[in-house]
Amino acid sequence: MNKKMSILMFSGDYDKALAALILANTAREIDVDVTIFFAFWGLMLIRDSNKLSDEDKTAAEKMFANMTPKHIEDLPLSKMNFAGIGKKMLVGMMEDSDTPPLSAFMKGALNKGVNMKACKLSCEVMGFSEEELLDEVTVVTAEDYLRDALESNIQLFI
Amino acid sequence: MNKKMSILMFSGDYDKALAALILANTAREIDVDVTIFFAFWGLMLIRDSNKLSDEDKTAAEKMFANMTPKHIEDLPLSKMNFAGIGKKMLVGMMEDSDTPPLSAFMKGALNKGVNMKACKLSCEVMGFSEEELLDEVTVVTAEDYLRDALESNIQLFI
Amino acid sequence: MNKKMSILMFSGDYDKALAALILANTAREIDVDVTIFFAFWGLMLIRDSNKLSDEDKTAAEKMFANMTPKHIEDLPLSKMNFAGIGKKMLVGMMEDSDTPPLSAFMKGALNKGVNMKACKLSCEVMGFSEEELLDEVTVVTAEDYLRDALESNIQLFI
Numbered sequence: 424m425n426k427k428m429s430i431l432m433f434s435g436d437y438d439k440a441l442a443a444l445i446l447a448n449t450a451r452e453i454d455v456d457v458t459i460f461f462a463f464w465g466l467m468l469i470r471d472s473n474k475l476s477d478e479d480k481t482a483a484e485k486m487f488a489n490m491t492p493k494h495i496e497d498l499p500l501s502k503m504n505f506a507g508i509g510k511k512m513l514v515g516m517m518e519d520s521d522t523p524p525l526s527a528f529m530k531g532a533l534n535k536g537v538n539m540k541a542c543k544l545s546c547e548v549m550g551f552s553e554e555e556l557l558d559e560v561t562v563v564t565a566e567d568y569l570r571d572a573l574e575s576n577i578q579l580f581i
Numbered sequence: 582m583n584k585k586m587s588i589l590m591f592s593g594d595y596d597k598a599l600a601a602l603i604l605a606n607t608a609r610e611i612d613v614d615v616t617i618f619f620a621f622w623g624l625m626l627i628r629d630s631n632k633l634s635d636e637d638k639t640a641a642e643k644m645f646a647n648m649t650p651k652h653i654e655d656l657p658l659s660k661m662n663f664a665g666i667g668k669k670m671l672v673g674m675m676e677d678s679d680t681p682p683l684s685a686f687m688k689g690a691l692n693k694g695v696n697m698k699a700c701k702l703s704c705e706v707m708g709f710s711e712e713e714l715l716d717e718v719t720v721v722t723a724e725d726y727l728r729d730a731l732e733s734n735i736q737l738f739i
Numbered sequence: 740m741n742k743k744m745s746i747l748m749f750s751g752d753y754d755k756a757l758a759a760l761i762l763a764n765t766a767r768e769i770d771v772d773v774t775i776f777f778a779f780w781g782l783m784l785i786r787d788s789n790k791l792s793d794e795d796k797t798a799a800e801k802m803f804a805n806m807t808p809k810h811i812e813d814l815p816l817s818k819m820n821f822a823g824i825g826k827k828m829l830v831g832m833m834e835d836s837d838t839p840p841l842s843a844f845m846k847g848a849l850n851k852g853v854n855m856k857a858c859k860l861s862c863e864v865m866g867f868s869e870e871e872l873l874d875e876v877t878v879v880t881a882e883d884y885l886r887d888a889l890e891s892n893i894q895l896f897i
Contacts, residue, residue: 426731431895433758435818438621442591442738445702449723455731463754464818483832502593502622513706516641520705544761547836548829565765573742573771573892576731579589579738580758580895584889596779600749600896603860607881613889660751660780671864674799678863734889737747737896 427456429575431568435464435492436501437510437525443581444528451535458575459532460568461560462542466549467492468529469541469557476555484550495526533559540568585614587733589726593622593650594659595668595683601739602686609693616733617690618726619718620700624707625650626687627699627715634713642708653684691717698726743772745891747884751780751808752817753826753841759897760844767851774891775848776884777876778858782865783808784845785857785873792871800866811842849875856884 428450430443447457461469472494477485492498500510517524533539539560546552546562553562572578586608588601605615619627630652635643650656658668675682691697697718704710704720711720730736744766746759763773777785788810793801808814816826833840849855855876862868862878869878888894 428727428731431758433755433897439591442589442621445723446727450727453724453727455727463758481832481835483828483835487828487832512641512645516639516645516706516708519639519641520708522702522706544838548832548838550832550836565761566769569744569762569766569769569771569893573744577727577736578893578895579736580897581591581738586885586889597749600747600779603881604885608885611882611885613885670799670803674797674803674864674866677797677799678866680860680864735885735894737894739749739896 426577427458427575428577429568429572429579430457430459431572431578431580432459432461432465432468433463434501434581435467435498437498438500438502438513439581440468440495440498441525441528443579444525444532446579447532447537448528448535451532451537456538457532458538458540458571460540460542460563460571462545466541466545466551466556467498468495469539469560470494470551470555471557474555476552479552480550487549488551495529496524498525533557542568584735585616585733586735587726587730587737588615588617589730589736589738590617590619590623590626591621592659592739593625593656595656596658596660596671597739598626598653598656599683599686601737602683602690604737605690605695606686606693609690609695613734614696615690616696616698616729618698618700618721618729620703624699624703624709624714625656626653627697627718628652628709628713629715632713634710637710638708645707646709653687654682656683691715700726742893743774743887743891744893745884745888745895746773746775747888747894747896748775748777748781748784749779750817750897751783751814753814754816754818754829755897756784756811756814757841757844759895760841760848762895763848763853764844764851767848767853771892772854773848774854774856774887776856776858776879776887778861782857782861782867782872783814784811785855785876786810786867786871787873790871792868795868796866803865804867811845812840814841849873858884
């Protein structure tokens with residue numbers, strides 16, 4: 424199809440990550456190129472829980488790294504308080520309707536060749552090094568994101 | 582004008598719904614085609630309060646259906662806690678400035694021929710059937726959304 | 740480059756404002772035209788703290804004007820409760836990594852000629868007059884936003 428989709432993944436919420444990764448998987452299935460640029464809270468989606476390290480971190484960065492979700496399945500819902508519904512309930516309803524969990528959509532996206540980029544500035548502020556992220560992720564600048572987004576047919580900020 | 586706008590309505594907040602429907606109405610007034618794809622919490626905007634049914638629902642789906650807003654005017658604000666301002670205050674200020682309520686913008690969008698689509702996967706997870714949604718809404722897949730969005734001049738994730 | 744980016748700034752959060760203004764600054768550095776349309780909570784980014792006035796405001800508008808952040812640096816985080824991390828910590832981490840504060844990115848965007856527009860309807864509902872906003876900001880309609888966005892290569896809703 425020779426079309427491209429660019430997603431700026433700002434949010435670190437389970438439900439929004441689900442939306443982004445379902446779109447990314449679906450796009451690859453119809454041969455659309457996909458790049459996801461993870462920035463700010465979005466970095467929480469691409470931490471490799473086997474490679475976390477406290478080396479070279481300031482005290483605040485260490486605290487931050489330990490307070491935030493270390494695994495994609497641990498992400499909270501954007502609407503925790505929305506009429507009181509919790510993530511447990513949603514995940515249970517996903518199981519009931521045979522919908523795979525978030526981590527399966529991440530695995531699918533990686534297998535299908537979705538381009539995974541992490542925002543350099545966000546990594547610097549939050550104290551994450553490229554070594555702590557999934558192997559498939561490259562750290563790039565906001566300018567790199569923009570140049571890619573300008574050539575895309577769809578751009579979404581999630 | 583032969584232009585198209587595609588909105589992925591993910592959020593179920595009163596203020597974000599207002600933004601989406603004002604954009605949709607305005608776009609139709611200048612002859613721009615509009616499709617809104619309601620997913621996740623966005624489904625709360627298109628429930629038909631006269632056609633809700635507990636049939637074929639699991640226990641969790643029943644609870645979910647009853648805990649969530651049944652009418653578009655019952656949606657909460659995305660910023661309930663934002664400096665303590667509540668929805669009541671905003672709605673009052675809308676009245677004071679002669680701005681119609683959200684339901685009027687929904688009615689306008691329906692009358693002006695905005696294409697209303699519901700996400701199939703979201704309906705399945707949340708246990709909503711097409712029969713419970715507004716008559717004008719059709720249930721479609723994420724792939725259908727993407728194909729339409731790829732042909733649009735504007736794509737927004739709200 | 741003769742390309743354009745259009746941002747609809749709906750949110751009034753410190754972190755989302757940071758994302759929008761970093762993108763705007765970066766785009767200008769590679770000669771991309773940028774328009775930011777501030778609507779709803781986004782108006783909080785462009786109040787001029789030296790020009791606030793209670794004149795011509797209803798009682799509700801006065802209360803609203805006084806309850807909401809008067810300066811861009813006072814904006815809250817979208818994820819105040821996200822694992823308990825507060826804005827203070829983020830701002831501290833920004834300082835540690837020599838990242839300028841939000842107000843510096845706003846100043847940069849103004850200097851680099853980012854087009855700043857405020858949503859007319861939002862101003863009316865919230866009771867803000869053009870006189871209370873930054874000098875560089877013009878009040879325009881949703882239709883003006885749409886016509887500009889339709890001609891842009893990137894459209895983001897933040």
